Amino acid sequence: MSNLSPRSDTxxxxxxxxxxxxxxxxxxxxxxxxxxxxxxxxxxxxxxxxGRVAKAAGARVVRHSRNRGKAAAMESGAEAVRLLDEDCHxxxxxxxxxxxxxxxxPLIGPVRDGVADMTIATFATRVxxxxxxxxxxxxxxxxKRLTGFDPAQPLxxxxxxxxxxxxxxxxxxxxxxxxxxLTIDLVRKGFRVVEVEVExxxxxxxxxxxxxxxxxxxLRDVSRALAAREPTxxxxxxxIEGLRPQTRP
Numbered sequence: 001m002s003n004l005s006p007r008s009d010t011x012x013x014x015x016x017x018x019x020x021x022x023x024x025x026x027x028x029x030x031x032x033x034x035x036x037x038x039x040x041x042x043x044x045x046x047x048x049x050x051g052r053v054a055k056a057a058g059a060r061v062v063r064h065s066r067n068r069g070k071a072a073a074m075e076s077g078a079e080a081v082r083l084l085d086e087d088c089h090x091x092x093x094x095x096x097x098x099x100x101x102x103x104x105x106p107l108i109g110p111v112r113d114g115v116a117d118m119t120i121a122t123f124a125t126r127v128x129x130x131x132x133x134x135x136x137x138x139x140x141x142x143x144k145r146l147t148g149f150d151p152a153q154p155l156x157x158x159x160x161x162x163x164x165x166x167x168x169x170x171x172x173x174x175x176x177x178x179x180x181x182l183t184i185d186l187v188r189k190g191f192r193v194v195e196v197e198v199e200x201x202x203x204x205x206x207x208x209x210x211x212x213x214x215x216x217x218x219l220r221d222v223s224r225a226l227a228a229r230e231p232t233x234x235x236x237x238x239x240i241e242g243l244r245p246q247t248r249p
Contacts, residue, residue: 008035030101039059042064119160119193122195154183
């Protein structure tokens with residue numbers, strides 16, 4: 001069993017857009033996690049009071065003036081943490097977890113203890129989703145094909161990383177492809193990636209046109225992340241880079 005010591009060595013980063021109804025509960029729960037020294041919310045161009053509510057709940061807040069997507073929010077959050085405390089591990093949590101964010105402690109343990117470089121949450125209780133799992137299958141199959149690692153919940157955004165692992169994965173895959181890209185890049189580079197079961201849950205996506213559009217964007221971004229990491233594509237990009245004329249100083 002992991003020894004979750006009370007020393008402050010972990011910063012929580014929460015990308016958020018229009019989550020004013022849940023962000024306070026998520027922040028409050030995250031602040032109770034053992035060893036968490038900072039909860040930082042990246043308000044990614046919200047049109048509601050997400051940033052104000054998060055600050056009132058005790059979070060530091062970074063705001064994007066326009067929506068830039070999840071990957072950009074994660075990058076902004078990690079950079080803000082670096083300015084405040086460079087040695088912290090990074091725990092990324094979704095904004096809509098609410099009170100269940102308090103159950104994220106098992107994700108921190110293996111990273112803190114040096115057993116893993118990145119942990120990925122698997123939710124013990126699955127919320128019934130409105131989709132048919134197409135994006136999950138595409139991500140899982142792609143990760144397994146490219147790395148041999150077969151994740152149970154490849155799109156789960158609840159992840160704890162060492163600073164070294166996060167920096168090694170930059171630049172992050174764009175948008176909703178960020179989790180897929182993170183997993184592939186770190187496994188390929190020899191970092192230890194471990195899945196950890198937790199009692200957490202977030203809002204289920206529905207079946208209306210907004211939910212369908214959301215899943216379409218997920219599929220687009222995951223497919224792009226996978227395509228950019230195919231060996232033939234990587235080799236072609238390296239070849240193009242090598243053919244570029246070198247500028248003289």
